[in-house]
Amino acid sequence: MPYKLEPIPNGETLIGEGPHWDIETQSLYFVDIDVAKLLRYDYKQNKTYSAVLEGEKFASFIIPVEGESGKFVVGCDRRIAIVAWDGVSAIAKVERVVNEVQPGKEFVLNRLNDGKADPRGRLVAGTMYNDQKDLFSQRKGELYSFEKGKPVKVIKSDVGISNGLTWNEKTNKFYFIDSADFDVKEYDYNLDTGVASNPRVVFKHDTYLPDGMTIDSDGNIYIATFTGHTVYKVNPSTTEILLEIKFPCKQITSAAFGGPNLDILYVTTSRLNDQPSPAGSTYKVTGLGVRGLPMSKARI
Template identity: 75%
Template sequence: MSYKVETIPTGDVLIGEGPHWDVETQSLYFVDIDNAIILRYDYKENKTYSAKVEGENCTSFIIPVEGENGNFAVGCDRNVAIVAWDGVSTSAKVVRNAYEVQTKFELNRLNDGKADPRGRLITGTIYKHPKDMFSTRNCELYSFEKGKPVALIKSDVGLSNGMTWNEKAGKFYFVDSLDYDVKEYDYDLETGVATNPKIVFKHASHLPDGVTIDTEGNIYIATYTGHTVYKVKPSTGEVLLEIKFPCKQITSVAFGGPNLDILYVTSSRLDDQPPPSGSTFKVTGLGAKGLPMTKVRV
């Protein structure tokens, strides 16, 4: 297969993460975590707009809120904040905090977050000590459903990371990077309960990070230490394709574009990684399509 990897214009990003393709605006939303910046890549303009979230020191995900045009659920430290942004201005404001978690764990923060196919927000925490992120398993994975208390999906999490769903098969895929694997769960879409974990991908040295899925049920796994996105068939664990990148720290993946056939890939330049680290890439020619991403209900 002949695929093509190119950068898109995003400006200077330290830790790109959390890509979310919004069909309505034909835009890719993502974050620069440690700079507390949210970004929007406009497909038609081939241009990226970015905004600092006022008063915050980190942003871990950004998802449009259903029914609230211009409002986004954004992970800000241990809060799920509702942030107002017009997609163009250089600053954005928190209008309310929807949820807070793990108030006793000051060195924990929210990490990856996505809306499940029913609009629940699923997100988990990591231990954010910069030199010792791998020393504890006091993190957790949560489900936030509108009008209901916060539900705990999983405790004993080391480093909560990527997630995606196969709605037809009733499966949920979750990455705890400390386990160096991707687990598949049976997922009840009516209740948001995940059960029966099974490892579908494991790598001896490449740290798995973000993950997405195509229309055929194959998952795409970004590796933070491996220059690579792996395309994997979960039912067999077979690696169908290794997509290579010119930088090491690949953070997350999302299908987008007018036909949902472009794979957008974020990266990090943490610890003085050389260019093009920190770029956001587009991969074309994969012969695969993704699924429309869901807005969150909060």
């Protein structure tokens, strides 16, 4: 199948992550985690805007808040913050903190990593140990569900590197990546309660590190590999690899469908550890012949 890769303008990052396509604004929002930067690619203008998140060390994900224009839920260290940003200004600010997970000295090196809103608008996000020297041996991370007006729920403990997540609402399935396990697991997902159960491995790679993830309208998942130059398209029902989308850089971090028809796959990358150009570019992939699913805003 022919497909075309093209970097978006001014989409370079150190660690690009958390892509979220917002239908309302026809924009791709994403983050540069380790420099606490928020980015917005405007489809109509073909232009990328960015803002430094004032006073923060990390920005792990960015999700628009339902019903509140210019407000986003952002992972800041171990805090869930509501951030005000007009999508253009060079500075964004935390308005308030909704919650903090894993407080205390034991978790001082932990931080939030990937997060998304589930089909009911719950924020689901997890933590990871953030010391590069000991990244894989520490399993102090957890995966959480944040539902408006309710206490935080722990979906999963014993997490190494909490990472990619996506849902298939038609089949009540939830897909989650703990990068330290080198696999993708499928869970039964109760949309009424937000409870995930019955894990099943649907993708595993002994060499390449799975990172972020998205899903298309056919139920196939797209898995970014941080060490593998590749986004894998996988049928989770059969575990068959349907397509390997290759990139000219090694560290592929995440993916999200966007564009007016939800048929463009936007892919973030990283130049961490002095990776050469074009590492860190954000790409659009066209010609895949599939469409994604609308991404949910957060109700928080």
